[in-house]
Amino acid sequence: xxxxxxxxxxxxxxxxxxxxxxxxxxxxxxxxxxxxxxxxxxxxxxxxxxxxxxxxxxxxxxxxxxxxxxxxxxxxxxxxxxxxxxxxxxxxxxxxxxxxxxxxxxxxxxxxxxxxxxxxxxxxxxxxxxxxxxxxxxxxxxxxxxxxxxxxxxxxxxxxxxxxxxxxxxxxxxxxxxxxxxxxxxxxxxxxxxxxxxxxxxxxxxxxxxxxxxxxxxxxxxxxxxxxxxxxxxxxxxxxxxxxxxxxxxxxxxxx
Amino acid sequence: xxxxxxxxxxxxxxxxxxxxxxxxxxxxxxxxxxxxxxxxxxxxxxxxxxxxxxxxxxxxxxxxxxxxxxxxxxxxxxxxxxxxxxxxxxxxxxxxxxxxxxxxxxxxxxxxxxxxxxxxxxxxxxxxxxxxxxxxxxxxxxxxxxxxxxxxxxxxxxxxxxxxxxxxxxxxxxxxxxxxxxxxxxxxxxxxxxxxxxxxxxxxxxxxxxxxxxxxxxxxxxxxxxxxxxxxxxxxxxxxxxxxxxxxxxxxxxxxxxx
Numbered sequence: 398x399x400x401x402x403x404x405x406x407x408x409x410x411x412x413x414x415x416x417x418x419x420x421x422x423x424x425x426x427x428x429x430x431x432x433x434x435x436x437x438x439x440x441x442x443x444x445x446x447x448x449x450x451x452x453x454x455x456x457x458x459x460x461x462x463x464x465x466x467x468x469x470x471x472x473x474x475x476x477x478x479x480x481x482x483x484x485x486x487x488x489x490x491x492x493x494x495x496x497x498x499x500x501x502x503x504x505x506x507x508x509x510x511x512x513x514x515x516x517x518x519x520x521x522x523x524x525x526x527x528x529x530x531x532x533x534x535x536x537x538x539x540x541x542x543x544x545x546x547x548x549x550x551x552x553x554x555x556x557x558x559x560x561x562x563x564x565x566x567x568x569x570x571x572x573x574x575x576x577x578x579x580x581x582x583x584x585x586x587x588x589x590x591x592x593x594x595x596x597x598x599x600x601x602x603x604x605x606x607x608x609x610x611x612x613x614x615x616x617x618x619x620x621x622x623x624x625x626x627x628x629x630x631x632x633x634x635x636x637x638x639x640x641x642x643x644x645x646x647x648x649x650x651x652x653x
Numbered sequence: 654x655x656x657x658x659x660x661x662x663x664x665x666x667x668x669x670x671x672x673x674x675x676x677x678x679x680x681x682x683x684x685x686x687x688x689x690x691x692x693x694x695x696x697x698x699x700x701x702x703x704x705x706x707x708x709x710x711x712x713x714x715x716x717x718x719x720x721x722x723x724x725x726x727x728x729x730x731x732x733x734x735x736x737x738x739x740x741x742x743x744x745x746x747x748x749x750x751x752x753x754x755x756x757x758x759x760x761x762x763x764x765x766x767x768x769x770x771x772x773x774x775x776x777x778x779x780x781x782x783x784x785x786x787x788x789x790x791x792x793x794x795x796x797x798x799x800x801x802x803x804x805x806x807x808x809x810x811x812x813x814x815x816x817x818x819x820x821x822x823x824x825x826x827x828x829x830x831x832x833x834x835x836x837x838x839x840x841x842x843x844x845x846x847x848x849x850x851x852x853x854x855x856x857x858x859x860x861x862x863x864x865x866x867x868x869x870x871x872x873x874x875x876x877x878x879x880x881x882x883x884x885x886x887x888x889x890x891x892x893x894x895x896x897x898x899x900x901x902x903x904x905x906x907x908x909x910x911x912x
Contacts, residue, residue, distance in 0.1 A: 434801070436864045436867065436868050436872060436873060437860065437861070437864050439801050439804065439805065439864075439872070440860050440863045440864040440867065441857075441860050442805050442809075443804075443805050443808040443809040443812050444812060444856050444857065444859070444860055446805075446809045446812075446813075447809060447812040447813045447815075447816045447856065448816075448852075448853055448856065450813055451813065451816045451817055451820050451852065452849055452852075452853075454817070454820070455820055455824070455845070455848055455849065455852075456845070458824070458834070459834055459841045459842075459844065459845060459848075460841065461838075461841060461842060461845065465845075468849075468853075488802075488805055488806065488809070491806070492806065492809050492810065492813075494777070495781060495786060495806075495810070496810070496813065498724045498728075498774070499773065499774045499777035499778065499781075500724075500728055500770075500774060502777070552732075552766065552770070561735065564739075565735055565738075565739040568739045568740060569739050574740070596845075596846070596849065599846065599850075600849075600850075600853050600854070600857075603850070603854060604854070604857065608857075608861065611861065611864075
């Protein structure tokens with residue numbers, strides 16, 4: 398009988414922590430972290446967290462089959478940089494744990510990964526046109542899956558959310574826990590995270606350049622002017638191809 | 654500050670008068686013991702022998718029961734049932750219905766996970782019921798947490814109620830002009846942007862003014878700031894914290910030694 402996690406998992410956990418510590422130390426030494434946190438960033442973060450939580454509720458009112466609870470996190474990641482985005486995500490789940498239910502706390506690393514990935518993608522210029530934003534959304538979903546699946550497995554694979562029904566179905570067909578959780582996440586996450594990124598893009602599109610320039614990474618949000626419809630078609634095709642490629646190639650790879 | 658947002662209830666008990674940092678340590682220790690404990694019943698025993706007595710001392714049994722019944726039991730219960738049915742890997746079959754069979758081993762494993770989650774959420778509920786968020790943040794800031802963190806957490810707790818009422822207003826306003834928020838999926842998805850837009854732009858505009866305001870009040874100053882409200886930290890608190898540290902070390906040592 399498996400009980401929770403083994404000493405093998407514990408060693409993997411330690412390795413991950415050391416790698417993260419090294420990256421963090423490097424970013425701190427090279428002043429990359431400090432650049433993200435201007436006063437504007439510190440003031441944007443609470444607003445972004447409130448956006449996350451309130452839009453999450455609006456989506457529930459409208460009974461839409463997505464979460465959209467990280468729009469604010471993506472906004473901070475794009476406008477203030479990856480480290481501020483990671484912090485906004487982490488604190489967002491912390492606050493949700495304080496006001497709703499502490500069940501949010503195990504998912505703090507996932508929220509941080511979402512903000513970090515959004516910031517990194519924006520830093521290399523992938524938040525300027527529709528199709529690039531869709532790719533960013535896909536990368537965010539990938540990061541969320543990679544970070545979230547071990548946590549889901551640790552909590553037993555099946556949680557109280559609706560998508561767990563897919564996991565439960567896959568488990569019953571005889572697949573392993575990690576495989577089932579990964580497949581579920583690869584189906585659910587891209588849809589959610591790509592719509593999140595596109596909404597965040599629509600919001601940035603509506604803000605004035607003078608306002609955006611006051612943020613540490615405002616230049617990430619200077620949009621390129623192109624034809625909208627063709628962009629959208631490219632975006633959709635890119636996303637569909639990426640999803641198929643991942644489900645066909647990456648999931649079997651993990652199982653070996 | 655809006656108290657509706659936090660679980661905090663003040664009954665002036667011995668638990669409430671403990672230093673907030675001590676209460677945080679108690680919660681974290683209970684969770685560490687529950688996860689790393691080598692005995693199968695550790696988590697269940699901790700709920701009965703650590704969380705419940707503290708709740709009784711704090712005279713919060715009624716509030717805790719509400720949290721337990723409304724939040725913890727549904728989550729833990731649902732996970733227990735689903736995992737008992739669906740997790741693979743058991744051999745001793747208890748009973749069978751339709752295509753599903755329930756094995757003894759999966760039920761045991763599901764119970765272990767459910768009890769750990771019950772313990773984790775209970776321990777945090779204990780912390781949140783007995784500690785005001787801003788008091789905890791003030792104390793942590795005094796112990797060296799950057800003051801920006803407490804600013805973010807406390808101002809978020811203030812902004813959320815404002816924004817929720819703003820979202821309600823926008824929803825009613827859009828509905829009054831015939832906006833569709835209840836019919837088909839495509840119409841509901843289409844109504845997302847007109848709801849989210851005004852809400853987000855309105856809140857983002859305030860950011861700039863607030864940045865100037867807190868900048869003028871020495872937000873980025875690195876000098877030590879004094880506080881009007883002193884939070885006591887007694888010797889009892891210090892002794893409790895050292896005992897907790899010892900407990901965690903013993904549990905971790907047992908875990909490594911026995912595995």
